[in-house]
Amino acid sequence: MPAETILVAACGNVMAADDALGPMVAARLRERQLPGVEVVDLDLRPAGLLDLLIVPRCALIVVDACQIEDDHEKDENLIEMRWRDGGKEAIIHDDVLSTHGLSIANQLEMAEAMDLLPEEAWLELAKIRNATIGDLPSDEIESAAQAIAKRIEQLTEKLHEPAQHA
Amino acid sequence: MSDLKTKAEGTRTIRVGALARVEGEGALHLAMKNGEVDRVNLEIYEPPRFYEAFLRGRDFREVPDITARICGICPIAYQTASCYSLEKALGVYDEVVGDATIQSMRDLIYCGEWIESHILHMFMLHLPDFLGYESAISMVADHGDAVKKALKLKKIGNDLVALLGGRAVHPVGMCVGGFHRAPDQKNVDAILPELREGLQIISELTLYLAENVTFPDLERDYEFVSLCPDDHYPMNLGRIKSNKGLDVAQEEFGKAVTEIHKEHSTALHSTIIGRGGYMVGPLARLNLCHDRLHPLAAELLPKVCKAMAKELPWQNNFFSLIARGIETVHAFALSIDILEKYERPARCCVPITPKAGWGGHGTEAPRGVCWHEYRTNEDGKIEMAHIMPPTAQNQTTIEEDLWEMARRVVDLPDEEAALKCEHLIRNYDPCISCSVHFLKFNRSWK
Numbered sequence: 001m002p003a004e005t006i007l008v009a010a011c012g013n014v015m016a017a018d019d020a021l022g023p024m025v026a027a028r029l030r031e032r033q034l035p036g037v038e039v040v041d042l043d044l045r046p047a048g049l050l051d052l053l054i055v056p057r058c059a060l061i062v063v064d065a066c067q068i069e070d071d072h073e074k075d076e077n078l079i080e081m082r083w084r085d086g087g088k089e090a091i092i093h094d095d096v097l098s099t100h101g102l103s104i105a106n107q108l109e110m111a112e113a114m115d116l117l118p119e120e121a122w123l124e125l126a127k128i129r130n131a132t133i134g135d136l137p138s139d140e141i142e143s144a145a146q147a148i149a150k151r152i153e154q155l156t157e158k159l160h161e162p163a164q165h166a
Numbered sequence: 167m168s169d170l171k172t173k174a175e176g177t178r179t180i181r182v183g184a185l186a187r188v189e190g191e192g193a194l195h196l197a198m199k200n201g202e203v204d205r206v207n208l209e210i211y212e213p214p215r216f217y218e219a220f221l222r223g224r225d226f227r228e229v230p231d232i233t234a235r236i237c238g239i240c241p242i243a244y245q246t247a248s249c250y251s252l253e254k255a256l257g258v259y260d261e262v263v264g265d266a267t268i269q270s271m272r273d274l275i276y277c278g279e280w281i282e283s284h285i286l287h288m289f290m291l292h293l294p295d296f297l298g299y300e301s302a303i304s305m306v307a308d309h310g311d312a313v314k315k316a317l318k319l320k321k322i323g324n325d326l327v328a329l330l331g332g333r334a335v336h337p338v339g340m341c342v343g344g345f346h347r348a349p350d351q352k353n354v355d356a357i358l359p360e361l362r363e364g365l366q367i368i369s370e371l372t373l374y375l376a377e378n379v380t381f382p383d384l385e386r387d388y389e390f391v392s393l394c395p396d397d398h399y400p401m402n403l404g405r406i407k408s409n410k411g412l413d414v415a416q417e418e419f420g421k422a423v424t425e426i427h428k429e430h431s432t433a434l435h436s437t438i439i440g441r442g443g444y445m446v447g448p449l450a451r452l453n454l455c456h457d458r459l460h461p462l463a464a465e466l467l468p469k470v471c472k473a474m475a476k477e478l479p480w481q482n483n484f485f486s487l488i489a490r491g492i493e494t495v496h497a498f499a500l501s502i503d504i505l506e507k508y509e510r511p512a513r514c515c516v517p518i519t520p521k522a523g524w525g526g527h528g529t530e531a532p533r534g535v536c537w538h539e540y541r542t543n544e545d546g547k548i549e550m551a552h553i554m555p556p557t558a559q560n561q562t563t564i565e566e567d568l569w570e571m572a573r574r575v576v577d578l579p580d581e582e583a584a585l586k587c588e589h590l591i592r593n594y595d596p597c598i599s600c601s602v603h604f605l606k607f608n609r610s611w612k
Contacts (some may be wrong), residue, residue: 015235043335044238047286051321054314102290106303110290113306114314133216 003056006156007118008039010063011046011104017135019129021065024137024145025124027071029152037156047102053111059120059159061152062104065128065141076127078144080151083108083121120159182507192242194587195430196572204570206565207430208591219552226520226542228340233538233553237597239286242279242327243531244553245340246272246402247538252342254417254525255542258516263403268344270504271330275340276401276529277497277504278326281319281364282334283532284448284490284497287595288375289316292487295589296379315367319494322364325357326501338489344515354508365498369466372491376473379488384570384590385481388442388563390450393530397522399458399496399532400451409454409479412438417526419537420552423559436559443562445592446534448489453479460503463496481538483567483593490532490595520546531556557596564594 008029012022026041038057041050048062053060064078102110110119126144197205199214217236221229233248234241249272255258290302290313299305306313324334328350331337338344359407395404406422407413412424423444425434439442456467456478470488471477480489522544528537534556541550571590575583 013235041335044235045335046289047239048324048335050290051317051324054317054321102286102302106301109303110306110313113303114310116314134220 004036004160006037006059006061006159007052007057008037008061008063008152008156009042009049009052010039012063012065013044013131013133017130018126018132018137018141018143019065019131021126021128021141021145021148022063024141025063025148025152028145028149029055032149032153034115034156035155035158046104047107048108049104050102050111050116053107053116053118057118058120059156061122061124061155062108063124063148063152064104065131066125067128067131077140078147078151079125079127080155081123081125083117083123087088107118107151122155124152124155182357186237191362194568194584194591196583196587198572198576199395200479201576203569203576206568206572207569208561208565209430218553221540221548222455224285224548226349226540226546226548228519229540229548230340230342231338233335236553236555239283239597240279240336240456240531240533240536241336242276242331242340243529243536243556244538245337245528246276246382247527247536247553248404248540249340249342249537250527250529251525251540252542253516254527254539255517255523256342256518256521256525256546257523258343258518259525262343263515265344265516267348268514268516269402270507271345271348271514272402273332274501274504275327275337277501278323278329278331280497281323282327283323283500283595284494285316285320285323285368287532287592288487288490288494289313291595292592293375295585295592296381296484296487297531305605312482315371317404318365318518319368322357322360323497325360329353329357329377341515343518344513346515348514349508350599351508351510354505358502358505361498361502364588365462365495365502368498370492372466372488373469373473374493375489375491376470380428381474381482381484381487382586383482384484384567384574386483386567386570388450388481388483389438389561390453390479391438392451392454392535393442393528394454394456397458399460399500402529405530406535407454410441412444413570416528416567419528419535420526420554422537422553425554425558431560431561433558435562435565436554437562443566445483445563446556446559447486448493448532448534449480449483449486450534451475451530452489452492459492460499462499463492467492486593486595518546520544530553533557533597534559555597557594560596561592564591564596567593 010022012019012025014020014023025040026039029039193209195207229248230245233244236244245493253262294302294305325339326336331339389408389410391408393400393404394407406419423436424439425436525542526539528535536556537554539552543549567590575586
């Protein structure tokens with residue numbers, strides 16, 4: 001895989017209501033066939049993220065659903081943030097992003113410590129309220145998946161522009 | 167992270183959240199009375215019972231791909247156990263087992279899962295405990311190169327699963343009767359050099375760990391249970407036996423154990439009828455079947471035993487770290503053997519005509535025996551499904567271990583006691599798949 005490839009890693013459980021966000025976004029991105037973008041659906045195995053980073057990439061975008069108990073920004077359901085910018089510790093917490101042995105947050109920290117994390121590492125998140133196994137995704141999360149796919153398309157275009165890497 | 171609270175006089179409650187190195191959700195509650203352990207509850211929540219319900223009425227062909235979704239770490243265990251059980255129910259088991267190509271492909275994909283799962287657990291979830299690090303992140307700062315090597319091994323495991331399963335995450339290549347398609351020769355040729363290099367790396371790392379890790383001293387008289395085939399190390403086939411006299415055909419295992427519901431947990435507690443808790447997993451397999459390891463793993467074993475100054479059988483489950491290493495060596499070596507002889511087969515699936523029947527079968531998930539049973543109707547629809555995941559089978563024994571550990575840590579500060587209990591739980595690599603992601607520790611004093 002060439003180093004100029006952008007990796008989009010999506011997490012989520014298609015059998016657990018709005019936790020299906022990641023796979024839904026991955027499906028929409030595959031339809032768009034974005035050039036220079038590899039889309040991986042981590043599905044129920046978010047702990048596989050680190051394995052993907054031993055291959056050099058120019059950027060990483062993680063897509064996930066998050067549940068936040070004390071949410072001070074209730075109006076903002078979609079969150080786009082650069083991993084290294086920080087400032088939203090409540091979101092980058094082990095309990096909020098998908099885990100299964102190693103959380104997404106842990107893996108990003110480990111990758112950074114081992115110089116495996118691309119300079120451009122982004123999170124595309126949607127806040128959800130229901131992750132009950134057996135429930136169907138809500139209409140809101142269908143819309144959120146569409147909106148996030150659009151955001152990622154725009155973000156990857158920007159990240160592929162040479163000036164943005166300088 | 168910890169949240170220490172002093173409550174009413176004479177009672178103290180400690181909660182430690184965010185145990186991120188266990189798969190899924192659980193809560194541990196130790197109750198202390200007059201300085202003694204009064205109650206140990208490992209509260210866990212297992213979703214497979216939902217699966218048993220919604221498998222009913224499904225076509226038998228759907229089952230392997232549905233049950234694979236019970237676990238993100240060990241989908242192959244669920245696929246193989248459901249396939250063999252349904253092959254028995256549908257009357258094609260002997261034909262499938264008699265097909266050397268299908269069997270070697272099933273062993274091969276399982277090797278990939280063992281490699282991926284064992285490496286994840288050894289080097290990222292469990293090793294920080296032994297080396298005195300708070301987390302894998304802090305360990306990486308000092309041992310980044312070793313972790314990078316481990317990631318490389320883990321990727322080889324993923325690649326093996328993808329070779330046969332079509333993709334590494336929730337593979338879809340296996341079906342009742344065999345596989346949908348066999349790998350192309352060029353893909354087999356591409357992975358062989360990686361496997362040979364990986365075998366060398368994991369052999370060295372396993373011996374290094376045996377020589378350098380100090381293990382807590384907690385030996386117990388366990389009943390070890392695993393598949394015990396006559397001629398090879400357990401994985402897909404074989405009678406189910408123990409070191410204390412259990413010796414049953416696969417189909418009889420469900421009658422040899424009983425599952426008990428306890429108020430504090432939604433996971434059923436398994437016990438052997440008339441005896442009690444038992445242990446499944448790498449330590450059980452190694453103790454019962456070490457004489458059937460691949461020759462290259464068998465060659466390493468005495469060096470490891472010498473380094474640890476402990477001959478088999480190992481009664482200390484902290485040694486499961488090394489047992490996983492030996493099994494990973496076995497999985498690498500077996501994969502190389504299978505792929506060096508590989509020729510793309512003309513067929514890799516036995517044809518099946520739906521019929522009414524029943525079948526029960528277990529295979530060796532990385533964490534131990536994963537046993538399924540199904541009843542089909544004449545159209546091949548599922549009438550009954552029953553799944554015993556390894557972590558549920560180990561739950562009674564984990565709690566018994568915790569009793570012993572709780573006695574030993576009674577004088578330690580709560581936070582330190584909690585860490586030791588969590589370390590012990592991680593010996594079992596528990597897979598408590600569910601939607602919430604942390605273990606809460608709670609110890610109360612009266």
